[in-house]
Amino acid sequence: MQKIFSVIEYMSDMGRKLSIQEISAALDMSTATVHRILTGLKGLGYVEQHTNKQYYLTYKLYALSGDVINRDGAIDRIIPIMNYFSMRYGCEVGLTVFDGASIIHIISVGENISFGMQPTPGQVCPVYCTAAGKFHLAQMEQDALMEWIAKARIVPHTRNTIIDRDELLQEIVRTRSQGYGVAVGELYDMLASVAFPIRDGGRRITGTINLNFSVEKFRTQMSQTFVQEVEEALKRFGV
Structure with missing residues (x-):
């Protein structure tokens, strides 16, 4: 098995x-x-x-994984929130959940700014070069994180992918400190993402909402005010 x-x-x-x-x-x-x-x-x-x-x-497997993840209706509750962020910031918004040491893409809504390169529902995504993945790694205990970085297979997806293990560790520590993940042109050259945590009813972090921009728009959008707005909105929505 x-x-x-x-x-x-x-x-x-x-x-x-x-x-x-x-x-x-x-x-x-x-x-x-x-x-x-x-x-x-x-x-x-x-x-x-x-x-x-x-x-x-096949999509039969992806559909099955989606049914399992949505067994408590969590996705149905989050989609309106994703639509709000998409309309508020004119971006594509994705939902990612955590499963062990992996992250799984569930769904995307809003403007298609990822140029057809977005993962399919149920697809396992790399953790070291995505905003959601960096946030997931940041939740690890330090010893577990060090072991993961030492053993992980890290390959460049673009010229911006962080493949130096010491530099990646610094990036994860920074992600842990700031409370959200950022990836700019690391998985796809023209795509930048910011990942914010979502929590279940017990306030346990279960995944991220990812706001995806073109790299050019990200550079004008990204600011401390933007981060605070998103974090405050997520608190109001109770996720």
Whole structure:
């Protein structure tokens, strides 16, 4: 069972069609094992095979993950808040939830300023080069954070991606201090995001609302006044 979920998580993290050989090499599994897992997932409708013999996750899996996350109606309550921020600041607003050491994109609303590059619902997103991910890392205990940074596979998505581990640690410490995450052109060149925490009824942080701008608009929008406005609005909305 663990191998099945490892395959699913890897395919979701990569976000593209993958061959059996690629998955086998990345996860240190035999090609026979990977083929058996993919065949089973394909039979259940969670994986499809492209004509070039590469595999990809279907929307059935993403829909299932969305149903699980929304089991208490939390998403339905948050969407109006996301719409408010989108109209207030003329930006795209995304919702991300935390799951272990991963962050999962749930939904986006508002202006499509991410140029078609936004993740699909249910997709696992990288934590080191996204605003939501940096905030998630900032919630770790210091020892756990140091261990994660030492062992994580960090690759550049753009020329702005922070790949120096000491610099990344400083960025996470700064995120922890300021109480929100920022990423400017780190996952996609033209996209800047600010991630603010959302809490459940017990005031436990469960994810982030992410305000996404073009890099140019972000540089004019970002200010302490903007941050205070968003934080105060989230308090009024009770999230």
